[in-house]
Amino acid sequence: QQQVKQSPQSLIVQKGGISIINCAYENTAFDYFPWYQQFPGKGPALLIAIRPDVSEKKEGRFTISFNKSAKQFSLHIMDSQPGDSATYFCAATLGNFNKFYFGSGTKLNVKP
């Protein structure tokens, strides 16, 4: 059973637009929800993360929206730039960080 479902698989956005990637999770015990950014041939890097006690977290142009009752969270990239073109993974884990469950990834292409 896939613990974290991510959509869309790919996304094309014009420069300056808003990129939105959605994730849904199954296990209500998850208590840490990070988003990772991965460029080709590189390892993932933490972009932003949220815990379920808040509904939104913003860092610069990146915002996570969290809906605990719906078991969904999303990443919003405001004023998207060509440099944001990468693959984005959502993830969820329990407090002990013993195992991270990753979404299937979204390849974002921001056109200039």
Next chain:
Amino acid sequence: GAVVSQHPSRVICKSGTSVKIECRSLDFQATTMFWYRQFPKKSLMLMATSNEGSKATYEQGVEKDKFLINHASLTLSTLTVTSAHPEDSSFYICSAPALGGGELFFGEGSRLTVL
């Protein structure tokens, strides 16, 4: 911030040989490290959890005799792909959690190509 280093970044080997990939936590100690495998345009698949001072914990379907993991110290874990075959060609990524939790740091990945 904390850094996890992987070596080599790329390796090409002949079928039947063994390849070792190192994962080091550069400025923090990691009693646990995770090894992932990533196929092109796919997500990260957890292969095993490397535990310092004890045996690694393998995920279901991962051959422990083929993918040998050794957590030699609090800053080093190694993955050895034994008797490599072309189907083992993949991108292998290690990661280590920050002490006390809060973040999972990833290495740069190692691209293995088996001819």
